Amino acid sequence: MDTDLSLAGLATGLRERSFSSVELTAALLAQIAERNPQLNAFITVTADEALQQAAAADAALAGGASSALCGIPLAYKDIFCTRGVRTTCGSRMLEEFIAPYDATATARLAAAGAVMLGKTNMDEFAMGSSNENSHFGAVANPWDDTRVPGGSSGGSACAVAAGLAPAALGTDTGGSIRQPAAFCGVSGLKPTYGRVSRYGMVAFASSLDQAGVFARSAADIATVLPHMAGFDPLDSTSSEHEDPWLDACTTQPLGTARSGRIGLPKQYFRDLGVTEASLQSACRVLEASGFELVDVSLPHVDAAIPCYYIIAGAEASTNLSRYDGVRFGHRCDNPQSLEDLYRRSRSEGFGAEVKRRILTGTYALSVGYYDAYYLKAQKIRRLIQQDFLAAFADVDLIIAPTTPDIAFKRGDLVDDPVAMYQQDIYTIPASLAGLPAMSIPCGTHRGLPLGLQLIGPHFAEKRLLETAASFQQQTDWHQQRPGQNPQAADSGSET
Numbered sequence: 001m002d003t004d005l006s007l008a009g010l011a012t013g014l015r016e017r018s019f020s021s022v023e024l025t026a027a028l029l030a031q032i033a034e035r036n037p038q039l040n041a042f043i044t045v046t047a048d049e050a051l052q053q054a055a056a057a058d059a060a061l062a063g064g065a066s067s068a069l070c071g072i073p074l075a076y077k078d079i080f081c082t083r084g085v086r087t088t089c090g091s092r093m094l095e096e097f098i099a100p101y102d103a104t105a106t107a108r109l110a111a112a113g114a115v116m117l118g119k120t121n122m123d124e125f126a127m128g129s130s131n132e133n134s135h136f137g138a139v140a141n142p143w144d145d146t147r148v149p150g151g152s153s154g155g156s157a158c159a160v161a162a163g164l165a166p167a168a169l170g171t172d173t174g175g176s177i178r179q180p181a182a183f184c185g186v187s188g189l190k191p192t193y194g195r196v197s198r199y200g201m202v203a204f205a206s207s208l209d210q211a212g213v214f215a216r217s218a219a220d221i222a223t224v225l226p227h228m229a230g231f232d233p234l235d236s237t238s239s240e241h242e243d244p245w246l247d248a249c250t251t252q253p254l255g256t257a258r259s260g261r262i263g264l265p266k267q268y269f270r271d272l273g274v275t276e277a278s279l280q281s282a283c284r285v286l287e288a289s290g291f292e293l294v295d296v297s298l299p300h301v302d303a304a305i306p307c308y309y310i311i312a313g314a315e316a317s318t319n320l321s322r323y324d325g326v327r328f329g330h331r332c333d334n335p336q337s338l339e340d341l342y343r344r345s346r347s348e349g350f351g352a353e354v355k356r357r358i359l360t361g362t363y364a365l366s367v368g369y370y371d372a373y374y375l376k377a378q379k380i381r382r383l384i385q386q387d388f389l390a391a392f393a394d395v396d397l398i399i400a401p402t403t404p405d406i407a408f409k410r411g412d413l414v415d416d417p418v419a420m421y422q423q424d425i426y427t428i429p430a431s432l433a434g435l436p437a438m439s440i441p442c443g444t445h446r447g448l449p450l451g452l453q454l455i456g457p458h459f460a461e462k463r464l465l466e467t468a469a470s471f472q473q474q475t476d477w478h479q480q481r482p483g484q485n486p487q488a489a490d491s492g493s494e495t
């Protein structure tokens with residue numbers, strides 16, 4: 001059967017009984033069984049549970065269930081707690097951890113009838129930009145298996161790009177949905193901070209973490225998002241912002257935006273490198289669709305990376321203090337004392353990058369350095385937020401590249417953490433400002449995908465998705481699949 005359909009196409013097929021959810025799920029599980037040994041996109045495949053959930057969805061559909069997600073198989077980043085199913089967060093620390101409860105985001109999707117295919121690979125505790133920091137091994141980019149899929153939600157991006165799942169959940173703290181979406185040629189949305197509950201999502205940097213969606217198109221993302229978003233009394237930072245559009249999205253197809261002012265930050269458009277041709281042609285497509293492009297300035301974005309790595313590290317160092325070998329997670333053998341238990345459990349359970357973040361984060365919070373690092377980073381964060389708010393007084397959206405380049409080769413940056421951190425140069429500013437942002441395919445360079453980033457004001461997901469949908473009506477970059485057309489001319493290049 002053809003599993004390469006849009007979510008709307010799959011929902012129609014299920015409703016018209018062209019295929020059942022059990023057939024669809026079994027077809028995807030067969031593809032996962034075939035491809036996962038090479039791609040390593042899934043840490044855990046929940047085949048039996050998936051087929052049971054699919055059978056229940058088929059019964060619900062026969063009874064007239066109306067949810068657009070009923071019977072649709074999805075993949076979840078292994079950062080979402082799933083009751084009774086191992087939740088590793090890519091770490092040895094949680095290798096044996098069976099979550100005793102469900103994350104709100106995945107519980108809501110299950111309530112809408114979605115089927116869980118399994119838990120996807122990721123950088124340990126979501127720290128990384130290449131998925132090479134996973135205790136469960138690196139993930140291949142389906143376009144070229146010598147390259148990284150991006151990170152930290154590399155497994156989810158890979159699964160969607162390779163056709164192993166029609167959509168997948170990820171999380172984005174500094175770019176972990178947008179960057180892998182760009183590297184794998186799929187669409188990915190990081191919603192406004194607080195739009196989706198963080199309850200049951202393993203915490204990395206709590207003032208930045210946000211759950212979001214990978215899919216093949218903006219329309220497909222709009223099908224999933226409303227079923228997981230919204231206020232949750234179990235997460236005090238989840239927003240009570242009401243959005244009738246989100247509710248309407250569960251029953252109506254996504255519209256398209258055809259007008260508005262789009263800002264081009266001059267700090268980003270100075271030196272676009274290999275993304276230049278694709279970005280420029282994307283700008284022309286947007287102009288031809290009726291958007292007006294204007295220059296904007298984000299004067300403090302140059303400070304975003306150091307600012308982020310201080311704040312995210314500081315928050316990680318406190319969040320990860322709960323892994324003490326006592327209550328849950330890895331415990332060393334034969335501890336000689338409490339100190340020994342802590343020391344060895346943590347030394348053995350955490351990988352090198354996680355230790356680096358805990359050390360730098362603890363340093364930034366320590367007496368004598370707090371003002372110089374943490375407090376200063378918070379002030380810079382505010383300036384960056386204000387830059388965006390000032391820009392949004394003049395424009396409806398901002399566009400930027402998602403990444404500085406195409407997916408890099410596996411192994412190329414593992415020994416150079418600072419070069420790895422630089423990968424997030426375009427994604428981190430929106431994270432610091434809590435803004436919704438997405439990446440959509442906008443071209444290729446040397447046959448590998450590139451992403452266009454759309455950043456909106458707080459709670460402007462509708463505008464982002466409708467603009468992306470308009471772009472996707474005019475272009476077919478999101479329709480390209482790895483391996484389908486390797487000789488195709490690069491995009492955007494028009495040369």
Ligand code: GLN
Pocket residue numbers: 126127128129151152171172173174175176177204312424
């Ligand atoms: N790559 C960034 C980091 O390593 C962002 C990670 C993320 O968004 N989870 O922190």
